[in-house]
Amino acid sequence: xxxxxxxxxxxxxxxxxxxxxxxxxxxxxxxxxxxxxxxxxxxxxxxxxxxxxxxxxxxxxxxxxxxxxxxxxxxxxxxxxxxxxxxxxxxxxxxxxxxxxxxxxxxxxxxxxxxxxxxxxxxxxxxxxxxxxxxxxxxxxxxxxxxxxxxxxxxxxxxxxxxxxxxxxxxxxxxxxxxxxxxxxxxxxxxxxxxxxxxxxxxxxxxxxxxxxxxxxxxxxxxxxxxxxxxxxxxxxxxxxxxxxxxxxxxxxxxxxxx
Amino acid sequence: xxxxxxxxxxxxxxxxxxxxxxxxxxxxxxxxxxxxxxxxxxxxxxxxxxxxxxxxxxxxxxxxxxxxxxxxxxxxxxxxxxxxxxxxxxxxxxxxxxxxxxxxxxxxxxxxxxxxxxxxxxxxxxxxxxxxxxxxxxxxxxxxxxxxxxxxxxxxxxxxxxxxxxxxxxxxxxxxxxxxxxxxxxxxxxxxxxxxxxxxxxxxxxxxxxxxxxxxxxxxxxxxxxxxxxxxxxxxxxxxxxxxxxxxxxxxxxxxxxxxxxxxxxxxxxxxxxxxxxxxxxxxxxxxxxxxxxxxxxxxxxxxxxxxxxxxxxxxxxxxxxxxxxxxxxxxxxxxxx
Numbered sequence: 001x002x003x004x005x006x007x008x009x010x011x012x013x014x015x016x017x018x019x020x021x022x023x024x025x026x027x028x029x030x031x032x033x034x035x036x037x038x039x040x041x042x043x044x045x046x047x048x049x050x051x052x053x054x055x056x057x058x059x060x061x062x063x064x065x066x067x068x069x070x071x072x073x074x075x076x077x078x079x080x081x082x083x084x085x086x087x088x089x090x091x092x093x094x095x096x097x098x099x100x101x102x103x104x105x106x107x108x109x110x111x112x113x114x115x116x117x118x119x120x121x122x123x124x125x126x127x128x129x130x131x132x133x134x135x136x137x138x139x140x141x142x143x144x145x146x147x148x149x150x151x152x153x154x155x156x157x158x159x160x161x162x163x164x165x166x167x168x169x170x171x172x173x174x175x176x177x178x179x180x181x182x183x184x185x186x187x188x189x190x191x192x193x194x195x196x197x198x199x200x201x202x203x204x205x206x207x208x209x210x211x212x213x214x215x216x217x218x219x220x221x222x223x224x225x226x227x228x229x230x231x232x233x234x235x236x237x238x239x240x241x242x243x244x245x246x247x248x249x250x251x252x253x254x255x256x257x258x259x
Numbered sequence: 260x261x262x263x264x265x266x267x268x269x270x271x272x273x274x275x276x277x278x279x280x281x282x283x284x285x286x287x288x289x290x291x292x293x294x295x296x297x298x299x300x301x302x303x304x305x306x307x308x309x310x311x312x313x314x315x316x317x318x319x320x321x322x323x324x325x326x327x328x329x330x331x332x333x334x335x336x337x338x339x340x341x342x343x344x345x346x347x348x349x350x351x352x353x354x355x356x357x358x359x360x361x362x363x364x365x366x367x368x369x370x371x372x373x374x375x376x377x378x379x380x381x382x383x384x385x386x387x388x389x390x391x392x393x394x395x396x397x398x399x400x401x402x403x404x405x406x407x408x409x410x411x412x413x414x415x416x417x418x419x420x421x422x423x424x425x426x427x428x429x430x431x432x433x434x435x436x437x438x439x440x441x442x443x444x445x446x447x448x449x450x451x452x453x454x455x456x457x458x459x460x461x462x463x464x465x466x467x468x469x470x471x472x473x474x475x476x477x478x479x480x481x482x483x484x485x486x487x488x489x490x491x492x493x494x495x496x497x498x499x500x501x502x503x504x505x506x507x508x509x510x511x512x513x514x515x516x517x518x519x520x521x522x523x524x525x526x527x528x529x530x531x532x533x534x535x536x537x538x539x540x541x542x543x544x545x546x547x548x549x550x551x552x553x554x555x556x557x558x559x560x561x562x563x564x565x566x567x568x569x570x571x572x573x574x575x576x577x578x579x580x581x582x583x584x585x586x587x588x589x590x591x592x593x594x595x596x597x
Contacts, residue, residue, distance in 0.1 A: 156345065158343055164311075164312070164333050166358055167410065168333055181349055
């Protein structure tokens with residue numbers, strides 16, 4: 001079938017709209033000049049090198065990585081049992097629980113961040129890293145629950161009963177039968193949650209503090225103070241990093257079927 | 260004391276839903292007994308309670324002299340074959356079958372020989388490394404059976420195991436089940452809604468209705484001498500009429516019944532093939548006719564309601580709407596006291 005000229009034009013416009021800004025950032029990242037400019041007058045790897053050598057960016061990257069990995073693992077440790085309980089022993093008020101689990105997607109993240117700030121920092125006076133971590137866990141757990149739940153609903157209950165009649169305890173059944181069959185959903189949830197944490201701005205904005213900053217927040221701060229192409233260079237690196245991440249997971253696990 | 264004994268079993272779901280009430284059943288060792296009944300009669304619930312997959316409300320389950328009614332399901336050593344086979348999708352045939360033995364910490368050499376023996380017994384040698392998804396329904400069925408019997412269970416429960424197979428394979432697997440049961444001398448409890456399957460397979464049959472046992476008997480007796488209307492209807496006595504004071508009653512009308520039945524008779528029934536169509540003291544109107552090869556089946560509108568009868572195809576000249584004589588031979592009647 002031959003597509004209409006109109007729909008093909010629309011397709012390209014959408015591509016342009018989605019990828020255009022990235023192309024600008026990408027080219028600006030390889031600029032040799034001192035200020036952010038498009039198109040750059042000359043090209044070099046100067047700013048890429050600067051970014052990679054920068055202490056602040058390195059520290060922020062490490063924080064982001066730590067927060068992302070820790071929060072993701074904890075969110076999964078919380079989320080998988082919750083998803084299992086929801087799918088196997090639906091509690092009364094299942095509808096409400098599902099609503100709550102989708103609320104982080106509906107409630108503006110800015111509000112979530114403000115709420116967490118009020119609570120952790122002003123009321124509890126928790127250490128910055130801990131507050132940031134808990135904030136991210138709260139943000140990621142619903143993702144973990146939703147992705148794993150979708151996979152558990154499709155897993156037959158009678159294979160668990162079969163395992164039990166063959167002598168397996170509930171716990172053995174979970175680890176020997178359930179977990180291997182939802183493995184790809186758990187891995188997909190891991191990557192999805194990690195990327196979400198890694199790119200998180202609004203919540204982190206409220207919860208970062210003296211000495212501790214995640215990469216996106218550090219970048220935001222840097223942008224307020226200077227106008228050099230380092231942000232473009234860093235963004236280029238990050239976009240490539242994230243893209244590689246998503247591409248690999250999609251290729252290996254086909255995460256799109258869980259979303 | 261029998262091998263398996265259910266005493267005053269009461270089962271249900273949720274707070275108020277009762278599935279089974281005051282059920283008593285005794286099964287001997289090595290017996291193949293069927294729980295037969297329509298869906299919702301409590302047969303599957305009873306079986307799941309024996310497996311320990313649902314809790315007892317009251318009563319006890321004795322197996323081989325031990326009360327297992329409150330044991331957790333994984334401690335009962337009861338094998339179960341599920342209607343959907345319930346094979347572990349991530350494990351191949353060998354690992355599916357070996358699952359129960361691995362949990363029992365059987366050493367590797369014994370495990371291998373036991374698993375291979377039982378895989379051979381169900382005719383699947385050479386399929387050890389296949390995944391369930393790569394096998395046909397009949398093959399998956401065999402794996403499910405092998406997986407359940409390899410643990411040498413005290414009792415094997417089968418939940419409509421053949422209902423997902425096509426007719427030909429069903430008959431073949433039926434014979435094979437029977438052979439394996441005989442060879443291993445294993446006690447089996449077989450749940451089905453198919454009376455033909457139950458009759459062909461079982462030593463004894465428990466017919467259940469509304470959470471209660473209607474009749475417990477050997478297949479021959481159940482087929483020839485059902486004791487209640489429900490069982491009679493289930494066993495093919497499709498023409499059932501109330502009997503009172505020398506008349507058959509049904510749908511507000513009545514027909515004279517020539518012979519005086521024994522005292523206490525309240526119901527008389529005939530299989531369609533025992534109803535004579537074309538001659539007899541009664542007459543009816545043909546509602547429908549169905550050609551069955553040698554015979555033609557007629558559904559007649561009569562004073563006591565619809566009557567189903569059969570006659571040889573060569574003599575079946577009546578069409579829908581025709582008036583035709585018929586007989587309900589007293590000598591062929593099933594007379595029920597209940």
